[in-house]
Amino acid sequence: MKILAVDDDQLVLLPLQKKIQELGYKVMIADNAKKGIELFDSFKPHLVIVDMNMPETSGFEFIEHLRVNKRSSTPIIVLSGYNNTEIISETFKLGINDYIIKSNNFDDLHSRIKRVNIFFQIQ
Template sequence: MNSDKKILIIEDDELMIKILTFILNKEGYQLSVIRDGLSAIEQLHTINPDMVITDLLLPYKSGLEVISFVKSNYKNKAIIALSALGEEEHSVSEAFKLGADDFIAKPFNPNELVLRVKRLLNY
């Protein structure tokens, strides 16, 4: 199992949080969930995740601001950006420019999420 790998989920949609935690718990990851970008930035050092999965549209600080902060301060952390289909396409390219490692459009296939997480965590 993957019990030594920690993932921080930054998402404000309760249903999406339930879906992500269900899928990733099943895979054995240690999960932390934060519902806004500002709290995520403030708590990143304490949580010290191996990976960050962040929505792009978040309260207080955007997912783009979170990605920028993570890549400026923790270069080795993997980041997957999430966004609903049709939401600001320039945000997706901006996420990659800021250092996101991958992007998944919502709604997504659970198996695809697991494969992408495993690929970025190198196993």
Template sequence: MSKKKIVLAEDNSVLALLLKFKLEKSGYDLQIAEDGKQAIELIESHQPDLILTDIMMPYLSGLELISHVRNKLNLETPIIVFSAAGQEENVLSAFDLGATDFMAKPISPNELVIRIKRLIR
């Protein structure tokens, strides 16, 4: 069975490396984008099984990324959104645009793996 592919859009390099270590150890193939623009390029070229995105990022926000994936690429790929606490309006917008799940920062890598397993079997 081939590894499930995940694209992570996260501009915090420490968090991105922590999640890369945890997800690859859990058997996933992870591609990291440092901003929304790079994330779209990775999504288009890798056809991931799941997308993880922060809301606040350079160039393209996580909300713009979700909108692009749902409306321009017409993909049903599950999307888990990360956001700092107190961003309820952004979270609601993310769900309106088609996000599948949400996690507040700081993220628990173990909880993230459980959520991913639930979304991509």
């Protein structure tokens, strides 16, 4: 399974990359949404993990670009510090598959990836 992780915070992105690799998945990272879109096109991930609060192009805009412009049904998990129910609701309306509140560890990440994997039958 190939995973694309997009987050502008290196203190989140690099440990996230390490954790995903430890779980046995292939991962590419991008530190902004523009790079994320470029990698999405070339890497063709089976799953995208994205932050919402990024400069220039937000996670909302990134997700909207994938869902509307690219008409992609690739599963998306949001990993964000936002825990506002309105924001969470809006991201689900955009078509995400899961929402994780950021913390200092990624213990829950594997079960979330597995759940998306099972639902979408990703190899």
